[in-house]
Amino acid sequence: MTQPDAPAELARCSFCGKPDTKVDKLVAGPGAYICNECVALAASIIDGSLGSPAKSRVPVWESLTDGEMLSHIPRVAAHIDQAEADLRSWVQELRRRGVTWIKIGEALGITRQSAWERFSGKE
Ligand SMILES: [Zn+2]
CATH class of the missing domain: 1.10.10 (Arc Repressor Mutant, subunit A)
Known part of the structure; x- marks a missing residue:
C-alpha cells in the first residue's frame, strides 16, 4: 500500500529498480529508464575509476548466490512490464x-x- 500523501510512482530505473520517487533524476529511453545514480556508476566504470568491470558493482551470475539471483528476477520482470x-x-x-x-x-x-x-x- 502506498501512503496517501506519497507521490505517485511513474517509472523505475531499468538498472537498479529504484522508483522515480526515490532518485533525483530518471532519464527515459526507448522502453527503459536510467537514474542519476546508475549514470554515475556507469560513468565510473567507463572512465576506469572503478577498475575492471569484474571489480565493479555490476552483478555477474557467477558471483551471485541463488537467493541473490531470485531477488533480482522480479526487477528483470518489472523491466519487461515497463x-x-x-x-x-x-x-x-x-x-x-x-x-x-x-x-x-x-x-x-x-x-x-x-x-x-x-x-x-x-x-
Ligand atoms: Zn538506477
Whole structure:
C-alpha cells in the first residue's frame, strides 16, 4: 500500500529498480529508464575509476548466490512490464495519428493481425 500523501510512482530505473520517487533524476529511453545514480556508476566504470568491470558493482551470475539471483528476477520482470507499457504508448500514439496496423506490424516485424491482436485491446 502506498501512503496517501506519497507521490505517485511513474517509472523505475531499468538498472537498479529504484522508483522515480526515490532518485533525483530518471532519464527515459526507448522502453527503459536510467537514474542519476546508475549514470554515475556507469560513468565510473567507463572512465576506469572503478577498475575492471569484474571489480565493479555490476552483478555477474557467477558471483551471485541463488537467493541473490531470485531477488533480482522480479526487477528483470518489472523491466519487461515497463518496456511493454512504453511500447503500447508508442503504438497508441501512432494509432491516434492514423498510422495503420499494417505499417505498425511492418515496423515491428510482425503481421498486421499480430500487431492488432497485441496492441488493440480488442479480441
Ligand atoms: Zn538506477
